[in-house]
Amino acid sequence: MLNVETIRKDFPILSRKVNGKPLVYFDNAATSQKPRRVIDTIVDYYTNYNANIHRGVHALSQEATDKYEQARAKIQKHFNAQHRHEIIMTSGTTHGINLVAHGFASILKKDDEIIVSALEHHSNIVPWQMLCERTGARLRVIPMNQDGELVMTAFEALLSSKTKLVFVNHISNALGTINPIEDIIKKAHKVGAAVLVDGAQACPHLKPDVQQLDVDFYVASAHKMCGPTGVGMLYGKKAWLDKLPPYQGGGEMIAEVTFEKTTYADLPHKFEAGTPNICGGIAFGAAIDYLNHIGFDAIAAYENELLQYATKKLLAIDGLKIYGTSKHKTAVISFNLDGIHPYDVGTILDKMGVAVRTGHHCAQPIMDYFGIPGTVRASFAFYNTMAEIDTLVDGVKKAKAMLS
Numbered sequence: 001m002l003n004v005e006t007i008r009k010d011f012p013i014l015s016r017k018v019n020g021k022p023l024v025y026f027d028n029a030a031t032s033q034k035p036r037r038v039i040d041t042i043v044d045y046y047t048n049y050n051a052n053i054h055r056g057v058h059a060l061s062q063e064a065t066d067k068y069e070q071a072r073a074k075i076q077k078h079f080n081a082q083h084r085h086e087i088i089m090t091s092g093t094t095h096g097i098n099l100v101a102h103g104f105a106s107i108l109k110k111d112d113e114i115i116v117s118a119l120e121h122h123s124n125i126v127p128w129q130m131l132c133e134r135t136g137a138r139l140r141v142i143p144m145n146q147d148g149e150l151v152m153t154a155f156e157a158l159l160s161s162k163t164k165l166v167f168v169n170h171i172s173n174a175l176g177t178i179n180p181i182e183d184i185i186k187k188a189h190k191v192g193a194a195v196l197v198d199g200a201q202a203c204p205h206l207k208p209d210v211q212q213l214d215v216d217f218y219v220a221s222a223h224k225m226c227g228p229t230g231v232g233m234l235y236g237k238k239a240w241l242d243k244l245p246p247y248q249g250g251g252e253m254i255a256e257v258t259f260e261k262t263t264y265a266d267l268p269h270k271f272e273a274g275t276p277n278i279c280g281g282i283a284f285g286a287a288i289d290y291l292n293h294i295g296f297d298a299i300a301a302y303e304n305e306l307l308q309y310a311t312k313k314l315l316a317i318d319g320l321k322i323y324g325t326s327k328h329k330t331a332v333i334s335f336n337l338d339g340i341h342p343y344d345v346g347t348i349l350d351k352m353g354v355a356v357r358t359g360h361h362c363a364q365p366i367m368d369y370f371g372i373p374g375t376v377r378a379s380f381a382f383y384n385t386m387a388e389i390d391t392l393v394d395g396v397k398k399a400k401a402m403l404s
């Protein structure tokens with residue numbers, strides 16, 4: 001059981017006011033808030049041992065290097081990667097996806113196929129379109145149904161010996177649908193395709209086991225997991241990471257440089273050119289410790305209560321429609337009020353101190369499917385309360401009264 005009142009004390013920002021009202025933060029799918037433990041880790045780094053890593057022989061550099069590599073070990077353990085060097089530190093999910101897409105440019109040939117899903121975030125569509133332009137490969141799309149679920153029979157029909165890559169998110173940021181990635185990975189592997197899972201939206205809510213999933217690549221961002229912005233991780237199976245060429249050239253990623261030829265460093269450094277976000281990486285480790293201290297079983301159970309409660313209360317409002325109605329979903333509610341623009345609802349909620357997102361949520365194809373310009377999206381975290389949901393529901397009722 002999770003004690004939400006105690007947990008809320010860990011997050012300094014949750015006690016502030018917005019527009020004279022207590023903050024109700026329901027934009028967790030965009031970024032999470034940060035606990036004191038993560039903030040303190042950042043302050044401690046710059047106060048006590050800021051130095052560049054991996055290169056210096058001096059004490060501070062050693063200390064920073066040790067802490068940074070300990071963070072990598074925490075990430076490895078958290079995702080249950082077999083080897084530490086299968087964890088590549090990135091600037092976030094988008095960076096991880098682009099790194100893999102860039103690498104596949106040297107592997108794909110004309111008429112090879114890449115399959116993506118209709119539920120993707122723009123950051124998981126655009127890099128593949130660019131890759132297809134460069135290689136002559138073709139992009140195929142797994143369609144979705146009215147509940148916001150992928151149509152698995154259509155996926156099976158798309159698979160063939162031409163399929164080289166499948167890219168799908170673990171959880172949709174716009175609708176909250178949890179995709180059947182185990183099944184997708186198994187089926188893709190049968191035709192010899194690699195699978196990259198975008199875990200940006202899943203990792204705040206569950207703990208993926210990359211070995212059990214047998215996934216080839218898995219990416220995440222620290223900032224959605226109570227960590228800082230500008231840092232994330234790419235897990236890749238060693239065999240794949242060995243096969244892919246480096247993404248960027250620079251310091252740290254080389255073994256030897258002459259003007260004739262450069263040989264690349266071993267994993268993970270081959271993919272880590274330049275000075276990384278040292279402080280961010282260490283704080284990412286602290287965030288993972290914090291989440292595990294709360295416990296993912298407790299987080300999932302509590303967030304599901306929030307979801308059920310909010311769904312019931314919102315659906316009781318006449319003219320309110322929820323988009324994304326899969327039985328397998330996390331605590332994200334995308335909705336609209338009949339005849340009212342989502343932006344107007346969001347503005348009224350903001351006046352009441354309630355932070356939600358409005359718009360297409362970087363997932364325009366999903367909005368096109370439903371024939372809407374966007375939605376209001378309330379996304380919950382384990383530090384939210386039932387009372388906050390009541391405030392949201394009151395706000396939506398008020399918006400409806402004012403706007404209709």
Ligand SMILES: *Cc1c(COP(=O)(O)O)cnc(C)c1O
Nearest residue numbers: 092093094121169173200201221
């Ligand atoms: C947030 C998000 C991204 C992008 O993450 P960045 O941290 O902005 O790189 C990609 N995919 C999904 C599903 C997301 O929720």
